[in-house]
Amino acid sequence: MLYIVATPIGNLEDVSLRALEVLRTVDVIASEDTRHTAKLLTRHQIKARQMPFHEHNEARVVGKIVRLLEEGRDVALVSDAGTPGIADPGFALVRRCHEEGLDVTMVPGPAAFVMAVVLSGLPVHSFTFRGFPPRKPGKRRRFLAVDARSPHTLVLYESPYRVVALLQDALEVFGDRQAALCNDLTKKFEEVRRGTLSELLESLGDTKIRGEYVVVIQGRDGDASEEDEPETEDEPRRDEVDDEDEPEDDEAFEPAPDDDEPEQDPPERSDPPAPE
Numbered sequence: 001m002l003y004i005v006a007t008p009i010g011n012l013e014d015v016s017l018r019a020l021e022v023l024r025t026v027d028v029i030a031s032e033d034t035r036h037t038a039k040l041l042t043r044h045q046i047k048a049r050q051m052p053f054h055e056h057n058e059a060r061v062v063g064k065i066v067r068l069l070e071e072g073r074d075v076a077l078v079s080d081a082g083t084p085g086i087a088d089p090g091f092a093l094v095r096r097c098h099e100e101g102l103d104v105t106m107v108p109g110p111a112a113f114v115m116a117v118v119l120s121g122l123p124v125h126s127f128t129f130r131g132f133p134p135r136k137p138g139k140r141r142r143f144l145a146v147d148a149r150s151p152h153t154l155v156l157y158e159s160p161y162r163v164v165a166l167l168q169d170a171l172e173v174f175g176d177r178q179a180a181l182c183n184d185l186t187k188k189f190e191e192v193r194r195g196t197l198s199e200l201l202e203s204l205g206d207t208k209i210r211g212e213y214v215v216v217i218q219g220r221d222g223d224a225s226e227e228d229e230p231e232t233e234d235e236p237r238r239d240e241v242d243d244e245d246e247p248e249d250d251e252a253f254e255p256a257p258d259d260d261e262p263e264q265d266p267p268e269r270s271d272p273p274a275p276e
Helices: 017-025 034-043 058-070 090-100 112-120 137-145 163-174 197-203
Strands: 002-005 028-031 050-052 075-078 104-107 127-129 153-158 178-183 191-196 213-217
Touching: 002 017, 002 090, 017 075, 017 104, 028 034, 028 058, 034 050, 050 058, 058 075, 058 090, 090 104, 112 153, 112 178, 112 191, 112 213, 137 163, 153 163, 163 178, 163 197, 163 213, 178 197, 191 197
Parallel strands: 002 075, 002 104, 028 050, 028 075, 127 153
Antiparallel strands: 153 213, 178 191, 178 213
């Protein structure tokens, strides 16, 4: 059996009892980063065999995991933080298991974008989650323009190095809509800022920006007139957005550091030479 196991997005105590039991009893844990997973296992006194499984070794390891499952072994899949399978190799493994007729189940748990949407106070009867936008300004604006006229709340992830640029581009594309900016979710310094996009930009002026961010932007008001909308080029379809940037992990929210370790700013991500 393949178990898709959600893990904490910050506070290591946010793991479910069922998740701990599965992690204790499976034969192998396929981890996006074995070092991150080791912190969770150590905190809960779990000794388990880990196997690295990430975008750089996906092609090779998917087959290895499938062979283990075919031999009757139990395997747990975990990401660095949150729910596996969202813009990471997890979906490819699940698809392969379905193709091979292998059993797959899930131990549900944290997802940063769900928590941010709920805390935002914005309409959540329908929303669009789009992960990390492109790094380059032009591509990022085209990426955002796809949803310029959508009535659905928009949810994005962004690194601390580009969150200001994202808000600036969002203001240009959407106008001054209501939004929320969430970071350090479930950690000691969790913060949710609410206001218009311009107010959120102003609030970051003298702030040390650190940690991963979830940006939640209200959809287009159905009562808004064309004059109320900022001038933009015709919105491209999602399949027309030319994004050569490598996508970032949508659940890459680092677990909280150990109490005796100082928290450090996350390093800038670099594009891998080739997908794993």
